[in-house]
Amino acid sequence: AQSVTQLDSHVSVSEGTPVLLRCNYSSSYSPSLFWYVQHPNKGLQLLLKYTSAATLVKGINGFEAEFKKSETSFHLTKPSAHMSDAAEYFCVVSVGGSQGNLIFGKGTKLSVKP
Amino acid sequence: EAQVTQNPRYLITVTGKKLTVTCSQNMNHEYMSWYRQDPGLGLRQIYYSMNVEVTDKGDVPEGYKVSRKEKRNFPLILESPSPNQTSLYFCASSLVARSYYGYTFGSGTRLTVV
Numbered sequence: 001a002q003s004v005t006q007l008d009s010h011v012s013v014s015e016g017t018p019v020l021l022r023c024n025y026s027s028s029y030s031p032s033l034f035w036y037v038q039h040p041n042k043g044l045q046l047l048l049k050y051t052s053a054a055t056l057v058k059g060i061n062g063f064e065a066e067f068k069k070s071e072t073s074f075h076l077t078k079p080s081a082h083m084s085d086a087a088e089y090f091c092v093v094s095v096g097g098s099q100g101n102l103i104f105g106k107g108t109k110l111s112v113k114p
Numbered sequence: 115e116a117q118v119t120q121n122p123r124y125l126i127t128v129t130g131k132k133l134t135v136t137c138s139q140n141m142n143h144e145y146m147s148w149y150r151q152d153p154g155l156g157l158r159q160i161y162y163s164m165n166v167e168v169t170d171k172g173d174v175p176e177g178y179k180v181s182r183k184e185k186r187n188f189p190l191i192l193e194s195p196s197p198n199q200t201s202l203y204f205c206a207s208s209l210v211a212r213s214y215y216g217y218t219f220g221s222g223t224r225l226t227v228v
Binding site (some may be wrong): 093101 | 147149157217218219221
């Protein structure tokens with residue numbers, strides 16, 4: 001069965017320091033993996049996706065993620081946090097098949113201190 | 115602008131009073147889906163639709179109905195809402211199921227059932 005585990009429910013960083021949001025997945029198939037961001041009182045925005053091409057994926061707003069099959073991980077990073085990055089982040093795996101379901105992690109809330 | 119539009123954004127209703135949350139997409143996507151988001155649980159799929167007149171249950175379908183009479187619209191119907199359906203609801207669409215392009219989400223509908 002497919003599953004996603006976000007290892008931290010809350011991460012706090014100072015502005016200008018690196019961001020690391022951790023995600024492990026379990027999938028019987030070659031997965032499609034995504035990171036979505038949700039700003040307060042807003043909808044979900046796609047940050048980046050992995051679909052079996054390059055293992056290092058670059059997304060919007062300076063974020064990137066590396067797919068590591070041996071570690072079943074898809075961690076999200078950014079070299080330098082900005083105040084506007086404060087939001088909740090979801091790691092997502094696409095189950096595939098006819099259901100086309102997305103399995104969401106429980107989310108990581110990122111706080112950025114000035 | 116390519117988008118998924120949900121209405122209303124906020125809704126407070128009483129137990130047992132039928133309601134409909136509308137969802138419309140302008141991208142000619144075949145696949146549409148409804149999710150509910152609850153604190154600490156991430157997003158869970160309620161129903162999905164592979165195409166017009168093709169719908170099926172997701173992981174938490176109890177108490178909900180959907181229809182897909184036109185490609186662009188996928189309304190969510192609560193025939194007799196109960197307080198445990200108080201949640202944040204998202205509609206999503208994709209070109210096809212398990213889209214490598216990611217899913218586009220609406221802005222969400224915050225439903226409170228009293």
